[in-house]
Amino acid sequence: MLMTFDEVSKKITNGALLHIAGAETLLKKLPQGKWAGGSTEYFMTKDGGKISNDHLFVTEFPYENFSIRSYGPAEIENVAADAFENGFSIVIVPFDIAVHKTYAERAV
Numbered sequence: 001m002l003m004t005f006d007e008v009s010k011k012i013t014n015g016a017l018l019h020i021a022g023a024e025t026l027l028k029k030l031p032q033g034k035w036a037g038g039s040t041e042y043f044m045t046k047d048g049g050k051i052s053n054d055h056l057f058v059t060e061f062p063y064e065n066f067s068i069r070s071y072g073p074a075e076i077e078n079v080a081a082d083a084f085e086n087g088f089s090i091v092i093v094p095f096d097i098a099v100h101k102t103y104a105e106r107a108v
Helices: 005-013 024-029 076-082 098-106
Strands: 002-004 017-022 035-039 042-045 048-051 055-061
Touching: 002 005, 005 017, 005 055, 017 024, 024 035, 076 098
Parallel strands: 017 035
Antiparallel strands: 002 055, 017 055, 042 048
């Protein structure tokens, strides 16, 4: 759902586990917490496509057992092996850097 910066900041401060997408300027200002995200201003809402530089698209997860990890080129091929047996993974890979190329070529 699309949310304001203040709404998202409050969720982070309250300990919510979130996946966030939005303008890079907003993401950089968010507090540290249990979230991962990527930059974009283009969103698909229930009303169709939307462009926004002042809202964030947020998915909240109700899980207690989770892991947020960072991988470099030497480790990225292990993403699937490191995943929970009965769970799912969200992989956010920056475009056109070494880890992106390695993930595209060797991740299984």
